[in-house]
Amino acid sequence: MDRYKIALLFFFSSLIFIGCSSTRGLKPGQILYTGADVKINPDSSGRIDDQKSVKSALEERTRPRPNKSILGFKYKLFFYNLAGEPKKNKGIKHWLRTKMGEPPVLLSEVKIKYNNDVLTSYLISQGYLQSVVTGDTLVKGKKGKAIYTAVTGQRYKINSISFPADSGNLANIINQNKEKSLLKVGNYYDLETYKNERIRIDNDLKEKGYFYFSPDYLIVQVDSTIGKHLVDIRMRVKEIAPDAGLKPYTIRNINIFPNYNVRRDSLLKQLKPVEFADFRIYDNRNTFKPWVFNRLVFFQKNELYNRTDHSQSLNRLVNIGTFQGVRADFLPIDSFRNNQLDLNLYLTLMKKNSLTFSVVGTSKSNNFVGSEIRLTQTTRNVFKAAEQLDVSVSGGFETQVSGQSRGLNSYSFTAEGKLTFPRLLIPFFKFSSTNAFVPKTIVSASYQLLSRGSLYNLNSIKGEFGYNFKESKYKEHTFNPISINYVQPSSLNIVKRDSLYQLGLRGVLEKQFIIGSNYNFTYTNQMEDQRRNNLYFNGSVETGGNLVGLVVPKNDQGKKELLNTSLTQFIRLEADIRDYFKLTKGITWANRFNAGYGFAYGNSRALPYVRQFFAGGSNDIRAFRARALGPGTYKLPDTAFADQGGDIKIMLNTELRFKIVSVLHGALFADAGNVWLRREDPPTPATDDAPANPGREGVKFRPGKALSEMAVGTGAGLRIDATIFVIRLDVAFPLRKPYLPPGDRWVIDKIDFGSSSWRKDNLIYNIGIGYPF
Known part of the structure; x- marks a missing residue:
């Protein structure tokens, strides 16, 4: 008997075993309930509109639900029977039976008349006013199901x-x-x-x-x-x-208690209020400047009550980030006999100072580390106008193991200060908005140290001034008209410098002065968990050296310099689209498309190193080492340092996520993509300051050949999802290697899990914090 016959025999034997195992724990006379089947107008040749969805809706409303199954295999019932009857309320058998398993759902639990009434009521609600549903059961051996016949009549x-x-x-x-x-x-x-x-x-x-x-x-x-x-x-x-x-009601008095506490209730109400505009403010501690409430409360005296002002006022007071409790009481005057209301706003302050610790995972397309822990000190209401000061320190790491070819461990340290004003500070221009979200002005300054092991360090100092504005709960805009970033490498000796030059990484060694602007738009409906399909879109555009380049003079070599540092000039575009589709409860199909394009001009031949796109890594194309993929068909030596950036990036990811048990989740995934340069990277001769650069072939982006130069990988992963943090372990291997000769790039036929040398050369282990996307 050959191996194919053995495989078939094993397959059919498994099916028989699975079918029998679901009923082997039943007592005499018990029948396993396998579900409901609804037949609509079986004796009529006519079909109703959208019959398939109506049938599905009716079956979904029947009770009880049968045991959970995947492809017909009742896995929870299997674990329940496998554990047997435990002798104690603890141990592996008890855990397997109560946590992994579920008891059999029996046909005797089905209430036919109750389901008849529920299904009939649903059909009537849909316009089938003459509908009648009758139910019965059908038993075969130790299994049984319910069959419901719906006679709908014509829809009204x-x-x-x-x-x-x-x-x-x-x-x-x-x-x-x-x-x-x-x-x-x-x-x-x-x-x-x-x-x-x-x-x-x-x-x-x-x-x-x-x-x-x-x-x-x-x-x-x-x-x-x-x-x-x-x-x-x-x-x-x-x-x-x-x-x-x-009858309609108007607003009489608007009383605001901005420092409210239940214990001070009677005292606060006896205070003499500060009258400002239409408000009476009870605040003997002068917690806020009175004009702040003009931006937060939309009601006016003697106007008709309206729900828009009500909702927007509450939303602004909640979203400003200063109050932990917001309560609006509308009190009728003279016990409903007239048509006036007094509005009392009770606002409970958050603590002025707080310290928070967070664990976050991000997926950025530049060279900075994605996963980090962060400690943040927050000071609220700094200047008595609901401003917020955040001072944070964070540290991140990124590691990847690939057997013989080990990825380089990286870490980062960041210190940042951010001051947020709950209004738009625009010189010579008064801006007011009336939606539910408070526009913000943000001033920030940060220092970051990025270390690539023992090879080099990058020191980055950055300052930004900009605005954040939520158009709606789905759409958010961030615009920084002023962004200044100074980057300087350190810990470089001649040996390290020469190795970086020879790998085409001269950009790592250059001081970089980036002065420009950036804009970011985000759309998401992920907060609506009831949706079956959730979308996320992030688009950004960044410019460097555009306006400043008009006034900065050139040096003797014709380069524009500022503080003895060459000024970078570029435009960078990036789009990230994600889709999360819930197949069933606990199973989500996640997809991402990420594309970026950078155009360098004037002073710059390529994007500055800290703005380049990279491929490979724990949040990217996981079957390849971090930042080691590309550009194009270029093959980085296995023993070489990996930091191969590009001006253009295309990436696609798909991932099937499913819950295994409790906080343990699993995933099956596939990734594809690459990065390219806009121009060729020709050899350059040695100079007094630098060794020769041998150049890199196949790095230029050619639209007609981009698809054939895409890398493809696949793998599986485990995630511990404790809601407040996610720890992830993924293992991946390549299916397509773009650096191989055309015709040999697909390597599916070379997969051999039994070979230790194949595993050493191809299996990549990724450890990360948070989901990859």
Whole structure:
């Protein structure tokens, strides 16, 4: 019997074993419940609209749910049976049975009549007003399932819609906005749409002062007796609605307690307030300058209450980062008999000083280390206008092991000070915004030491002045019109200098003065966990030496210098797009596309080293050493120092993430990409200051050949995801090596896990903090 027959025999034997193992723990008379099957109009030749999704929705609503399974294998039930009945409430058997496993779901637990009612109710809510669902069970051996037959009838549509017809102010507001109605003639009857329509009307009334109105005061009357499977819709205000809900309210007094504490409640209310604009501020400690609240509270005296001002005021007070508690009380004057409200804002301060420790993992396309620990001292309300000062120190590391070819360990140390003003400081220009998010002006200064083992150190001093503005909860803009970065190498001797020159890394040795601007735009809906598909986009543009280059004089060699350092001139673009698709509960398919392009001109032949793009590493193309891939088809010697940057980058990542147990997660992934230079890197002769550069072949980006020069790798990983931090271990190996001759670059046929020499040359182990993307 050859090996293929043995494999087939083993496969079918496994299927038989898996099928039997799910029922072997059942007691006599017990039937394993395998799930529900819904048949829609089986005796009719007609199909309903979107029958597949309706069938899926009905099956999802049946209870109980059968045992969890993957490709038909009930893995939790398998572990439950494998453990058996433990003798003690501890030990491996108890853990396996209670944590990894779950008891069998039995057919006797299925309540047919209850499910019939639930499914019928759902169909009626979707417009199938004459639907009937009947259920039964089907048993085969020790397994059984429930079968539900749904006879839907024809789906009803809306024939006409009417709103309150009286001449009152409330009815006028409802009718003025009826063009925005979610109910449309010709649409299907849908109970969820009716609920949302009541909420829409309530929002319209709240904008006009109806503070005590509620969607429950509206009733939707449906007449389905008109024939032809049509319904007439009448929207009415209930007669039992209270008087307070049927009249608009105005704001009388706005009282602000900016340093509120429950223990000081009575004392604070007895204070003489400071009156500023429309506010009465009770703050005997002068915690804030009064004008601050003009930017945070949108209500004005004697105006109608409206929900927009309410929401934006609360959002700004919460998002400013100064208050740990925000409460808004609207109190009616004279017990609802008039139409005025007093607004009391109770604001509880956060601690003025706090110390935080964080563990973060990032995925940057430059040479800086991605994972770090950070200690931050925060001082709030520095100048009594809700400013915030953050002083932090952080240290990062990056390590990668590849058997014979070991990646170089890197570490970084960073000290940073950042002062944030909750407003836009723009000379000669007064800017005001009215959305829920407070615009910010940020001034920062930092020092970073980046060490590449024993080879060299980079010292970076950076200062920025700029603005941060959230357009909405999805969109964020950061613009730094002034960005100054001075980089100087250190710990270099002649031997190290010569080796870097010979590898085309002259840029590492050069002092760099980067004076320019940068803009960053971020879109994300990742905060909406209920979405099945989440997106993230980050786009950035950076310029260096553009305006300054117009006024900086040239030296004797024709180079523009500032403080005896050559001025860099470039434009750098980068885009990072990520998609997170939830296949099922606990299983996510994550994808990323990252592309960057740099254009150097004038003083510069290539992007400055600290702004170049790199490929390979624990957050990048994990089957290759960090920063060792490329440029193009260039092959870096295995024993050489890896820091091969480029002007152009293309990268694609895909990763299937799944929960194994508790905080332990797994991943299967594939990465592809490379970096290139815009120009060739020809040989250069030796000079008095530097050795000869042998040049690098195949480094230039050629659009027609870029796809054939992409590296590809794959692998698997384990992650400990404790929510507050993630520790990651990935193992990867290459599938395609761009530095091999054309036609030999795919190396799938050379994979041999049984060979120690193959493992030593190809397996790459990555250790990181946080997810790679």
